[in-house]
Amino acid sequence: MAISTGTAVINEPALRIEGLRMVYNPGLFQRSKLAVDGLDLEVPKGSIYGFLGQNGAGKTTSIKILVGLQAPTAGRAWIFGSDIRDSACRKRVGFMPENPYFYEYLTAWETLEFYGRLSGMSGPQRRRRGDYLLERFGLGETRNVPMRDFSKGMRQRLGLAQAIMHEPPLVILDEPMSGLDPLGRRDIRNEILALRDAGCTVFFSSHVLPDVADICDRVCIIHQGRKVAEGRLNKLLGQRVLEVELSASGVPPEGLPEAAKLARRAWHDGELYRMLLDDDEKARKAKQLIEASGGELRSLVPHYESLEEYFVRVTRDGEIANLGGRTEPIGESTPQPGGKEAKA
Amino acid sequence: MNVWAIAVNTFREAVRDKILYLLVVFGILLIVVSRAIGWISYGGEHKIMTDLGLFAIWLFVALISIFIGTQMIYKEIDKRTLYTILSKPIDRWEFVLGKYLGLLLTTAMILVLLSSVFLAYLYLMGAPLTGAIFQALLLTLLEMVVVTALAIFFSSASTPVLSAVFTFMLFGMGQLTKWIVDLGAQVQGQAPWAKLFLKLFYYLMPNLHNFNVRQEAVQAAGRGEGWAVSADQTFSIAVYAFSYAAAVLLAAVLIFRRRNF
Numbered sequence: 076m077a078i079s080t081g082t083a084v085i086n087e088p089a090l091r092i093e094g095l096r097m098v099y100n101p102g103l104f105q106r107s108k109l110a111v112d113g114l115d116l117e118v119p120k121g122s123i124y125g126f127l128g129q130n131g132a133g134k135t136t137s138i139k140i141l142v143g144l145q146a147p148t149a150g151r152a153w154i155f156g157s158d159i160r161d162s163a164c165r166k167r168v169g170f171m172p173e174n175p176y177f178y179e180y181l182t183a184w185e186t187l188e189f190y191g192r193l194s195g196m197s198g199p200q201r202r203r204r205g206d207y208l209l210e211r212f213g214l215g216e217t218r219n220v221p222m223r224d225f226s227k228g229m230r231q232r233l234g235l236a237q238a239i240m241h242e243p244p245l246v247i248l249d250e251p252m253s254g255l256d257p258l259g260r261r262d263i264r265n266e267i268l269a270l271r272d273a274g275c276t277v278f279f280s281s282h283v284l285p286d287v288a289d290i291c292d293r294v295c296i297i298h299q300g301r302k303v304a305e306g307r308l309n310k311l312l313g314q315r316v317l318e319v320e321l322s323a324s325g326v327p328p329e330g331l332p333e334a335a336k337l338a339r340r341a342w343h344d345g346e347l348y349r350m351l352l353d354d355d356e357k358a359r360k361a362k363q364l365i366e367a368s369g370g371e372l373r374s375l376v377p378h379y380e381s382l383e384e385y386f387v388r389v390t391r392d393g394e395i396a397n398l399g400g401r402t403e404p405i406g407e408s409t410p411q412p413g414g415k416e417a418k419a
Numbered sequence: 420m421n422v423w424a425i426a427v428n429t430f431r432e433a434v435r436d437k438i439l440y441l442l443v444v445f446g447i448l449l450i451v452v453s454r455a456i457g458w459i460s461y462g463g464e465h466k467i468m469t470d471l472g473l474f475a476i477w478l479f480v481a482l483i484s485i486f487i488g489t490q491m492i493y494k495e496i497d498k499r500t501l502y503t504i505l506s507k508p509i510d511r512w513e514f515v516l517g518k519y520l521g522l523l524l525t526t527a528m529i530l531v532l533l534s535s536v537f538l539a540y541l542y543l544m545g546a547p548l549t550g551a552i553f554q555a556l557l558l559t560l561l562e563m564v565v566v567t568a569l570a571i572f573f574s575s576a577s578t579p580v581l582s583a584v585f586t587f588m589l590f591g592m593g594q595l596t597k598w599i600v601d602l603g604a605q606v607q608g609q610a611p612w613a614k615l616f617l618k619l620f621y622y623l624m625p626n627l628h629n630f631n632v633r634q635e636a637v638q639a640a641g642r643g644e645g646w647a648v649s650a651d652q653t654f655s656i657a658v659y660a661f662s663y664a665a666a667v668l669l670a671a672v673l674i675f676r677r678r679n680f
Contacts, residue, residue, distance in 0.1 A: 099679075139502075139679075139680065142502075142505075142506035143505055143506060144501075144502060144505055144506065144679070144680045145679040145680065146677075146679060162508050162509060162510050163508055164508075165506060165507060165508040166508040168506070170502075170503065170506035171503075172499060172502040172503065172506075174499075175499075175502075175503060176498050176499040176500050176502075176503075177500060177503070178428065178432050178500055179432075180431070180432050180435035180436065181428070181431065181432065185431070189424060189428050190503065190507065192420070192421075192424040193421055193424055193425075193504065193507040193508070193509055194507050194508060195420070195508060234503075237503060238503075
């Protein structure tokens with residue numbers, strides 16, 4: 076049962092969204108545009124949550140609503156049990172917009188100091204935390220450099236620093252890896268993992284799917300403003316076996332042709348016999364044939380759908396209607412670090 | 420606390436912009452040039468210097484505050500600096516009020532800067548320097564309390580170009596409010612609806628004419644008097660300035676609160 080603490084509820088998820096809807100009405104003689112269509116979502120505490128969708132799917136609009144930049148047409152959302160309409164709830168949120176912009180004439184230190192002040196931090200807290208973050212993000216040398224002289228990567232790092240300046244338990248990042256080089260992306264990825272390890276919940280949007288697959292515990296995919304899939308990454312991707320790879324040794328010549336007939340492809344790599352089979356059933360039969368002929372099974376590895384393949388399928392290949400917003404229940408088991416489980 | 424943080428930040432950002440100093444230097448040049456106009460006039464050199472100097476300060480401070488103010492909130496939206504600010508635990512009224520106070524602080528600083536140059540110049544030239552001149556400068560600052568509020572109001576609702584056009588229009592019409600009263604007196608009895616319309620118009624327009632005591636200040640300084648207008652009148656003008664600015668800012672907040680970014 077949830078315990079009330081006056082302003083929030085302890086057992087509430089980090090973020091809860093119910094029936095969020097956003098329709099833009101540009102004005103007379105222009106068609107209104109549905110950006111978000113009845114979005115429901117729950118982000119468990121302590122997880123890294125990927126919010127995925129194509130350009131224009133409604134990710135940024137949803138995020139802007141959550142951080143108070145836009146008012147929804149309908150629906151509600153809560154951050155640790157506090158209604159997002161109450162500006163005080165944003166004390167518990169840090170936000171980094173896509174390509175963060177700062178005041179050009181302020182230095183890096185002044186920028187962090189300013190955001191710390193807006194977040195209600197005291198002078199000593201701001202100094203201590205600001206110094207720490209500038210060092211942590213490799214900006215210590217540039218603390219007195221005006222923002223107009225910062226590179227994109229440096230701005231992105233400072234963007235993340237301002238988001239976590241007041242040590243919020245929930246961090247919302249809009250396309251944090253957008254436009255960064257591989258090193259910059261790695262830095263941001265590592266920071267997100269470090270935040271989760273420190274007990275923070277991270278909710279971020281992206282369309283850089285390999286990055287999401289690397290670090291997310293759960294994902295939500297939205298398409299044309301509607302949720303089309305949601306759940307733990309390993310569950311979503313573990314539901315569809317694309318093929319099974321079998322390897323065996325010591326197979327006598329008479330035992331191989333029968334098993335090979337079942338395979339999509341079979342070959343000998345100089346050491347082992349290898350086969351690619353369509354599904355588990357065929358793999359099981361091939362295994363029986365190989366073992367019956369005296370061969371030894373060395374490995375049987377199912378290949379699951381990648382996040383990219385899954386994303387394309389649910390957003391483009393017409394499975395949306397069939398899925399009907401497939402979701403997987405939250406929270407019975409603890410998410411695996413890095414969001415991955417052994418698949419073989 | 421949040422209002423002050425935004426105000427200080429706005430001030431800091433504005434005073435680091437070099438364009439501002441270019442305008443200030445131009446204003447100082449105009450004050451100095453007023454001496455040359457004094458030379459070519461027959462008699463009353465000090466009066467002309469004082470008159471032109473007060474006029475130049477008023478014009479430049481108004482131009483700068485309209486120029487900066489009408490871009491202020493739009494620039495925050497356009498450059499998206501607003502995203503990281505409004506996502507912090509602050510209310511939108513705090514943002515609007517903070518931007519306004521920051522702009523007012525910048526305007527006051529420019530006024531003090533130009534006034535210091537002007538007063539030092541008058542002193543060096545041996546012109547009479549009395550409290551009346553300080554009073555004229557104070558009323559210029561009070562006028563800017565209203566003008567900056569108008570600039571922020573339009574900036575919170577429109578683009579810089581439109582905001583500047585509207586603010587200049589109101590600034591200009593605000594100087595002519597006395598004529599509206601005179602016009603109202605002339606149509607009395609002939610067209611009651613026209614009188615009502617003019618009355619309404621008069622009350623809606625910023626009554627900036629009341630802030631202009633420059634002529635009175637020059638006359639009073641010439642006579643060695645310390646006041647251009649009475650203390651009571653100055654107080655009433657101050658109350659009007661803050662009340663009008665508060666109403667305009669309230670309207671700005673109401674518009675700004677409804678906006679999606």
